Amino acid sequence: MNTDPIASRDGESNGNQPFSPVIPVANSQPQKLSLPHSQERYEILVRSIAGIFWEADVKTLQFTFVSERAEQLLGYPLHQWLEADFWINHIYPPDRDQAVNACLMATQQRQNHELEYRMVTADGRLIWLKDLVTVVEEAEQPILLRGIMVDVTREKQREETLQAQQVQLDLALEVAQITIWTLDLKTNVITCSNHSDALSGLPASVLGYSTFQEVLDHVYPEDRELLRQAMARSLQNRNDYDVEFRIFWPDGSLHWVSSRGRVFCDSGGQPIQMVGVAMDVTQRRQLEQQHLEREALMAAIVQNIRQSLDFKHILNTTVSEVRRFLQTDRVLIFRFRTNGNSGVVTAESVAQGWRSIAGEIFQDPCFARNFARLYEQGRIRSLSNLQAENLPECYLKMLQSLQVQAMLIVPIHEKGELWGLLIAHHCQEPRSWQPFEIDLLKQLAVQVGIAIEQSELYQQVQRLNADLERQVHIRTAELQLASEFEATLKRITDRVRDSLDEDQILQTAVQELAMALGVTSCNAALYDLEQRTSKVSYEYTDSRVALQGRVVQMDNFPEGYQQLLQGQYFQFCSLTPNPLRGYVAMLACPILDNEVVMGDLWLVSHKYRAFNQQDIGLVQQVANQCAIAIRQARLYQKAQAQVEVLAELNRLKDDFLSTVSHELRTPMSNIKLATQMLETILFRNAGQMSPSQDHLNSQDAALILPAAAFSKAVKYFQILKDECQREISLINDLLDLSRLETGSDVPVLQAIDLASWLRQRIDPFLERARSQEQTLQISIPSNLPVFATDPSHLDRIVTELLNNACKYTPAGETIAVTVQIVESADVRSQVLQMYVCNSGVEISGEELNRIFDKFYRIPNNDPWKHGGTGLGLALVKKLVESLGGTIQVDSADRQTRFVVELPSLGVECD
Secondary structure (H helix, E strand, C coil): CCCCCCCECCCCCCCCCCCCCCCCCCCHHHHHHHHHHHHHHHHHHHHHCCCEEEEECCCCCCEEEECCHHHHHHCCCHHHHCCCCHHHHCECHHHHHHHHHHHHHHHHCCCCEEEEEEEECCCCCEEEEEEEEEEEEECCEEEEEEEEEEECHHHHHHHHHHHHHHHHHHHHHHHHCEEEEEEECCCCEEEECCCCHHHHCCCHHHHCEEEHHHHHCCECHHHHHHHHHHHHHHHHHCCCEEEEEEEECCCCCEEEEEEEEEEEECCCCCEEEEEEEEEECHHHHHHHHHHHHHHHHHHHHHHHHHCCCCHHHHHHHHHHHHHHHHCCCEEEEEEECCCCCEEEEEEEEECCCCCCCCCCEEECCCHHHHCHHHHHCCCCEEECCHHHCCCCHHHHHHHHHCCCCEEEEEEEEECCEEEEEEEEEECCCCCCCCHHHHHHHHHHHHHHHHHHHHHHHHHHHHHHHHHHHHHHHHHHHHHHHHHHHHHHHHHHHHHHHCCCCHHHHHHHHHHHHHHHHCCCEEEEEEEECCCCEEEEEEEEECCCCCCCCCEEEHHHCHHHHHHHHCCCCEEEECCCCECCCECEEEEEEEEEECCEEEEEEEEEEECCCCCCHHHHHHHHHHHHHHHHHHHHHHHHHHHHHHHHHHHHHHHHHHHHHHHHHHHHHHHHHHHHHHHHHHHHHHCCCCCCCCCCCCCCCCCCCCCCCCHHHHHHHHHHHHHHHHHHHHHHHHHHHHHHHHHHHHCCCCCCCEEEEHHHHHHHHHCHHHHHHHHCCCEEEEECCCCCCEEEECHHHHHHHHHHHHHHHHHHCCCCCEEEEEEEEEECCCCCCEEEEEEEEEECCCCCHHHHCCCCCCCCCCCCCCCCCCCCCCCHHHHHHHHHHHCCCEEEEEECCCEEEEEEEEECCCCCCC
16 A cells, blocks of 8 residues: 655645545544544545545635645656646636636635546646536635546546537438438327438428328329338337338429438337438439440340351451440541551441541551550540641641541550540530440450450460360370380380390391381391490391491591490481492490390481481480390390209219219119128027027027127127118108109109007107107198008108108107098098197298208207217208199297198098
């Protein structure tokens, strides 16, 4: 809360002076406690008042006290308010005397009073103040003035605005000749404003106070019911009405009146009066009617113009319709030529008896200098009497020669440019052109400009269509030629790629190119970049001069071969006759492969030939195809040579293996026989056990060796026997593979009972699996049908797969064998499916791709250290294929599975 003291004239804090609020009290003690509190509330109240609270001397009118709001309102410090004559000096001079005198007079009469005046603020503004003054008396004498000043500037501004608006409204009603009327619904009397004479032609004293029926008598009979119904609906629906009707003036003329009214009701909702305005709209109605007629005429003319896109018809229709509308003697359209100094009358409509100027050309060099820009800006020239106009002598003579008395000229623009003039000539007499005639001609000129633009666009479209048809024919021919070239390129490409012989490739390319392009000669050459020579490998020509086999030194024609070696084509014609061919035109294109130039193609034609882009494109495409085909041919030749070398090496390897196998088989047979003989010598008695048995009773044996030597002999003999058997197995595997690869091992088919046969082959592996702490699971249905196959091949397949599984399955893992019979896709035979799956083993994808290769063994994947030759799975695959089956392998999630599918080979079964 602001605790600043309220200003007083002596400058001291006036805690209890000059204002001391009187507070009623019951006793002295409560009064002492409440007085400061009441004083504080009083000061707050003074500060919160929106006006200036003040006190002043009754004689000098000098302020003795003002509230803080004074400084905020007028901007003067509070201490200035307390100066002598401050109030008088700061009243706006025009208001000063009246305000001061009124205050003094009312004070003398001891009357409270109100004053309104303007004061000047510290920043020079004027504000309106309402001053509510109270005269404080003592002994019936005024001793003090006390009051409140309130800012009423906004209210005064609103009053001034309303007064100005009222003046403007009165002036507008007078100028617009609008009558304000009031209908008393109880008395049925209409009261009109002072402007009613302009509405009805009657004096205001006559129409200013009439009954509704008296007013209705002046309404045109056909419109009376319309007015009645409009007012009745307004009264019924309590809404405004708006109606136009006709009234008769005393002179018999008919005038249009527009009337708008509103219903006013009493507190009970009952209509008591209608108030409205009325104004004469006769001129507007006449203008609207004329406008409608002109619009209809304009629409008809425009329709006639736009019915055709023919240029001449548009212009002739325009001048004919305009002359008929204007009822004049001559209407013409003058079109400027490109130089702007002359033009021609392109269309004319002229009345009989007046000279025709259609087709005449008028030269006027000064027109472009003096008038062209004005008409470009839309100038309209209206001349009612040529004799009274200040025209140049040359124009006046020219117009007099045409018998022109009055003239109307309107420019015609097309695409924003001055195209020509629409001109009306009146030849009989001078004529004043009416504004609506000028306006109509102006609008018509715009429509003519649009019609001309559309006509020219139509003609342009026609020309474009013709040009488009021509281009379509040309393009069709080009496409047909391109299609032929594409077909030629495809034919050449197919023939070139069908061959892997370089000579055949080049022969095909040059022959097809020569025939397709109709040249006299075409040849292909291959480069030797080290020797910098070019040899013509093949030529197709109708000339007697043959170049095939010719070797050209590139340095003899550096300007040509330099471009070819950079992969660029070129064409030229001979300026001097060639000794062999005479005058010719030639095209050379490199045969480029991976930025290496392999050779070139040369085309020779007659001297007037210029090879176009299609010709060059075809040659380049053929050259590219030749490069690809030559590269492929060379790669093929290289590959063939490598294949032949590899085939020879493979044959030598097979021969070697076969020979070695045969050669080794005989000594191995002798070794095996010698081993058996040695066994017989070492163990002479029939009751003695051989080293191959699990237990040897040396005490019962009659030995030829001491016991210590005998024990070593048994160990070495077992090693000898095992290795001998291993070598024999390797040799047998090699021989079997050799027979299978050469096709000499033909399967011997036999019908077998699959269930029992497979059990007999698989059961022996149960003991081996148990000894290696493996689990062998066998799933063979008992109702398997009789199956036709080669039992020896199938036995080898099953044995090898189970050997392989036992060999590579770690202890504690499982081997599962599953067999089933399924119908083949052609439903003509049955297929045996056998799954051999072992867990604990996972083979990488790279090793899976090589698992059926000969001599390949998976490294570090033999937990039992059985070893092997790497021929087992290769042999299995060959055996499966010899039986017409397939074998697949997959490995994931520490599990490997072999899947064998064998068809039944159709042997008759008992």
